[in-house]
Every structure is written in structure tokens, then in C-alpha cells.
Amino acid sequence: MPQKPKDSPSGKNKVARIDFRFRRELAEKIEGDLASFCYQCGACVGDCPATTYGSDFNPRDIMLKVLYGLGDELLGENSILWECTNCYNCHERCPQDVKPVEVIISLKNMLADLGIYPPAVEKVIQTFEKTGRTVPLSDAVNRQREKFGLPPLPEVPMEEIQKLIEPDSEEGEKD
Ligand code: SF4
Ligand code: SF4
Incomplete structure (x- = not known):
């Protein structure tokens, strides 16, 4: 699991340590490694129906958390990942062929492996x-x-x- 951000020596900036184990586990799932190609353009967000539900769901943000290895923010109880409708709009929009929906499905599979899924x-x-x-x-x-x-x-x-x-x-x- 990722380590919590720590204060830098100056105490001014927070430092997040990338959890490579989480990223390796995700990369072993089908298409789970595609987030590495995300350059955070946000094109996947504009046509994502799940962003309109009033929650904080945002596929670009999810890809960023994957890049940072923040697995514990994604793989817990009541994970925001389940709000994805699997509509594939993000897949069609992404200029990098990241297939955010496939990465999210892989993350959902990791949750299911942990026995965590909604009724x-x-x-x-x-x-x-x-x-x-x-x-x-x-x-x-x-x-x-x-x-x-x-x-x-x-x-x-x-x-x-x-x-x-x-x-x-x-x-x-x-x-
Ligand atoms: S597949 Fe999921 S993340 Fe992608 S646009 Fe649809 S609801 Fe949003
Ligand atoms: S559209 Fe693709 S490259 Fe752009 S933020 Fe979304 S996943 Fe990343």
C-alpha cells in the first residue's frame, strides 16, 4: 500500500511515495498497464456520464492516482470506481489510447479479488x-x-x- 505523504525537510511541501507494488499488481491485469501512457489531458472527462452524478468521480483523476500508485485511495470500501458505467466514451476520446475504462475494470477486478463489491x-x-x-x-x-x-x-x-x-x-x- 502507498505510504502517506510526508513533510519535506523544509516542512513546506508534501512528498508522496509511489507504491510500485500496487502498480505492478494492476499491470498484471488485462490492460491494467495502460495508465502509464496517460498525459493528463482530461479529454476523457468531458463525455463521462459518471462525472455528472454529483460525486467526485473523474477518470483523469483516477489515472493520476494510478500513476502515483495511490492504491489505498482506490481500493477501499465504497470505492468511487463502481460509479463508472462502462460506457466506453473515455476510450473513444483518449488520444493516447489509454482505455481508461479498461484500467478501471482492472481496478474493479482487484477490488473483487479482495472480496469488495457492492450488493x-x-x-x-x-x-x-x-x-x-x-x-x-x-x-x-x-x-x-x-x-x-x-x-x-x-x-x-x-x-x-x-x-x-x-x-x-x-x-x-x-x-
Ligand atoms: S467508461 Fe466509465 S470512466 Fe469512461 S466515460 Fe464511461 S463512465 Fe466515464
Ligand atoms: S484522455 Fe487519456 S491521456 Fe487524457 S487524461 Fe484521459 S486517460 Fe489520460
Whole structure:
């Protein structure tokens, strides 16, 4: 975890020490290392819906905290990261191809590894484990699809999904 800022010898300036362990752990996640290319232009902020909720959510600020290795400000209970809607607007706007949303998803995965996620996310996980979908399929969905000339949604291959969720379960059954 990052060390708290300390007073400089003169006592005038605060010094933050970069937590490289947090940055290394994030870099091991898919696209987690992309924040290194962020030059803090702020283009990702302008079209981010999560910045309008009245909270302090700001993708540029999140990338800065990653660069500074301030993991403990991002990976705690009630993390602001869950306010990201995964809309990908930031991905389209970023001139550096940082893909802030992917970095944020990697951070959310780190939170999930720690067992920290809001009840709404837990519900989505349960629905996915049960049905293979993050949103339960209803007759209304297929009626709507029919209206637009689309075929009904296919059955979800739950066995294949189960193998992906728990790759060792088959091995265990064979033993
Ligand atoms: S994906 Fe998240 S961070 Fe990016 S614009 Fe959408 S809400 Fe904002
Ligand atoms: S648009 Fe890209 S480079 Fe600019 S602040 Fe956002 S993540 Fe960083």
C-alpha cells in the first residue's frame, strides 16, 4: 500500500511515495498497464456520464492516482470506481489510447479479488452464474426483438460457461 505523504525537510511541501507494488499488481491485469501512457489531458472527462452524478468521480483523476500508485485511495470500501458505467466514451476520446475504462475494470477486478463489491454487483454475479447472462432474459425481450425482425436470443451454453468460471471443477470431478 502507498505510504502517506510526508513533510519535506523544509516542512513546506508534501512528498508522496509511489507504491510500485500496487502498480505492478494492476499491470498484471488485462490492460491494467495502460495508465502509464496517460498525459493528463482530461479529454476523457468531458463525455463521462459518471462525472455528472454529483460525486467526485473523474477518470483523469483516477489515472493520476494510478500513476502515483495511490492504491489505498482506490481500493477501499465504497470505492468511487463502481460509479463508472462502462460506457466506453473515455476510450473513444483518449488520444493516447489509454482505455481508461479498461484500467478501471482492472481496478474493479482487484477490488473483487479482495472480496469488495457492492450488493448490486453481487446480484449480477449471481444472475450470471445461474443463467449465463448478466440480466435475466424475459419474454418481453424476445417480443421486442421480434418487433425489430430479430431472432430470439439463443440458449446460453451453461456447461461451457461453468468450465470457464471454475476451470478446475472438471479435474476435481475426475479425481
Ligand atoms: S467508461 Fe466509465 S470512466 Fe469512461 S466515460 Fe464511461 S463512465 Fe466515464
Ligand atoms: S484522455 Fe487519456 S491521456 Fe487524457 S487524461 Fe484521459 S486517460 Fe489520460
